Amino acid sequence: MGRRRQAVTIKHVAADAGVSLQTVSRVINNEPNVRPAMKERVQSSIDKLGYVPSIAAQRMSGSRSYLILAINDRDLTIADWRAREGRDWVDQMLLGGMLTCAEHGYRMLIELVDTHNDHVERELGAAIAALQPDGVILTPPHSGNPLITGLLAERGIPFARIGSTDPGPGIPMTMGDTHNARIATEHLLDLGHERIGFIAGPSEFSLSDWRIAGWKEAMFAAKLPTKGLCERGDFGFDSGLEAARKLLSLPERPTAIIASSDQMTFAAMQVAREMDLRIPEDLSVISFDNSPIVRFTQPPLTAVDQPIAATASRAVELLIDAKKGQLPTEPVRVKGELVVRGSTGPAPA
Amino acid sequence: MGRRRQAVTIKHVAADAGVSLQTVSRVINNEPNVRPAMKERVQSSIDKLGYVPSIAAQRMSGSRSYLILAINDRDLTIADWRAREGRDWVDQMLLGGMLTCAEHGYRMLIELVDTHNDHVERELGAAIAALQPDGVILTPPHSGNPLITGLLAERGIPFARIGSTDPGPGIPMTMGDTHNARIATEHLLDLGHERIGFIAGPSEFSLSDWRIAGWKEAMFAAKLPTKGLCERGDFGFDSGLEAARKLLSLPERPTAIIASSDQMTFAAMQVAREMDLRIPEDLSVISFDNSPIVRFTQPPLTAVDQPIAATASRAVELLIDAKKGQLPTEPVRVKGELVVRGSTGPAPA
């Protein structure tokens, strides 16, 4: 089988159609200045021969690579994969990103990068040099890493920053955290709850505060107090236990709690059990993720669905458009929605 | 920002080190016939300039593309992603495949292909022409599709067939289904069970019968009967209900059931509940997957862990080695193991 070469190249098509390479190239890239008849003739040769351009060659001659890189945190991602606890962040990114890439003839490649490493720049730089992607999607915590955004900006590679609205290069995107927290709160309000506790994430994450803002907005609009009803955790189970204990020990106990992660929600449920509070009769809880496992708890959790797939899809579209020179500078918001299940109910009388 | 070009190329390195391009190329590819001193000099230029070869250019000049394609069934994969029921097959493939690729300077790219489509060949052919991968990993049901294996063989692209041991081109690989079924059965045997039912998958899947064989082997070795104790399902929940009802209505009711999928195991548990059988006191069950959700049932399921990550990792290694001309023709077996949780217990007295 020897050295593998392209089975059918642009030359074959050109010969078959009796035109120059250039004309074929123009047809492939859907460029103007080709007479319809000519275009059709070339296209039929392409179809007949089953020609598909080599992206390596396209990239070589200074054109696009048709590759979008989705960068995730190495340690977090591998930990999730190994833990097998059903977190499907990567799958959702693939679902949204890959399918949208495919629609445009692009491919999506996942790349794991270690943020906490001194070599971030080297690692990312190497990936970029090797792959020459046409666009990069950054997820937290990379989205806010100036080493990364700086490198990308410097090399002129369009990129999206999911979960970051800071000014600077790259397309800022959010999954509508403020909005999501608001609708979660409003759902509880509609059920008659008046004391609604909030377990937030750590302040290092911008989205933690965005969510608090959404909760406060809704409470404020309903003229309800929020003071003392917000505790912070670190997204993990133990921090959730502590926060929930504080909230549920308040003299005027909340009748509902919104927690900023599945783990913290599970923790709140455990504290409720310890205190003999039934869910949802005595306490309603809402989780701020919607990973697969929330359906398998007792009761299944009402949860904010983070629109990961939709966001990835949108990011890909924006990145592909970016070659035409237009990047939005206003943050792009893809809103999530509330999935109501059994963990929320009417406020106790 | 203009047309993006490689920041630092082999030319820069060659100039910096004062050698020819070829010598740099030899160093990059770790080829022989370079004096250590020379090699070191070149390497230090590479490090100094932060040079990373462009895989597009490498591929262009007839060398490797450093790309491995993992082909999954489009419909099944998208359905899993959308369902968000925690199936993490793709993640496990990435965990095993991507990390192993990374170790060797390769990347893994997921490609979804529709088996049931007339255009399989066109679809796959296009992906291959565009990407020129150095190797392809096929998963069921593609592994046994002669259109696909034929195309790959014809183009001389090394590939692994996971879940297929048929003769023919490509590296046949299994996840040790026979072995896995045997150890699951033996676990029950050790717990004193003598009537062990088996809910198999459809016969269209080779692995269904491999698993039956493992169960029978263990039963036979223990001189226990299997007649009438095996029912078939289609891996889905409803088929599991039917199979479980038959088994649990037997005059001599089995005290344990092994089912070939999570869904069929859930079905068996539901039938048990309907019949007021406690798990594991009255009935032990073992699932034949180990997807994340099996830990969240009541009780958590004892399950066979399919070594997806390990298999993908092995496949990548074999594929990378394949360029050296050596492909195993004997099926490569990567065995799974049993994860014991709460759904299995001593046989009832």
Place this chain on the structure above:
DNA sequence: CTGAAAGCGCTAACAG
């Protein structure tokens, strides 16, 4: 509107 020439970054083949 179409074609010809030049070159992208790298490696294979062949010389020295």
Place this chain on the structure above:
DNA sequence: CTGTTAGCGCTTTCAG
């Protein structure tokens, strides 16, 4: 052991 030469398949100039 090292260097030179010729492309790989495609797109970008720049001429017609």
